[in-house]
Amino acid sequence: MITYETWDSEQKPTFPIDNDEKGALHVLTWAYEHYGKDLLYACSFGIEGIVLIDLISQVRDDAEIVFLDTNLHFSETYETIERVKEAYPRLRIHLQTPTLSLEEQEQQFGAELWKMNPNKCCELRKIIPLRQAMAEKKAWISGLRREQSPTRQHVEFINLDKKFHNIKVCPLIHWTWKDVWRYVHRHNLSYNPLHDRGYPSIGCAPCTSPAYTEEDLRSGRWAGLGKTECGLHES
Ligand code: SF4
Incomplete structure (x- = not known):
């Protein structure tokens, strides 16, 4: 099995990308056969997440999915999760919350930590909860696409994740923004x-603006704060 520990010694699989899903279904089929219950999908319920959930449901209809509930998401996001749960009732969708409530975070680190120290805020409300959710897992799925930003152009289908000491599976790396919407x-x-x-x-x-440029689809995230990633994908 390809794990964090065996990464250097195991042969990595290759996948054909000449179908409508650009390899995504092949990758997901391999990943669920390879890792089984040791595979977790960390879903943000953005548009790539909507695509991945539909693809995953074709491969493993009772797959385990976690949403990092920072308690700071838009009401529209929570409503989207409820609609997805209704559409895919067999999927096991779990909301992982931080250890600290917002009130406890404010008492310990000050008000509106996302303005003063967004890296610390992301660590408390996203990175530590994901680490807890993945404690028993060997691999996780992410909806990263190469086109999304310059920092994501070198992502492969199967990646060594040094941050979480496991394997990160990214089925959508070859999908364009148009591919995603066409599928939806x-x-x-x-x-x-x-x-x-x-x-x-x-x-x-608090950290998402409706900015939109063709050059960088993530330019509305942490706009003006000198930050482009929450830290989940820094290996
Ligand atoms: Fe905090 Fe913003 Fe990170 Fe959310 S995205 S955890 S509010 S810094």
């Missing part, structure tokens, strides 16, 4: 309505 419309999937209001990438409400 073709399959009539329900999605977060904020996407139609100028939010291509949706995170916590």
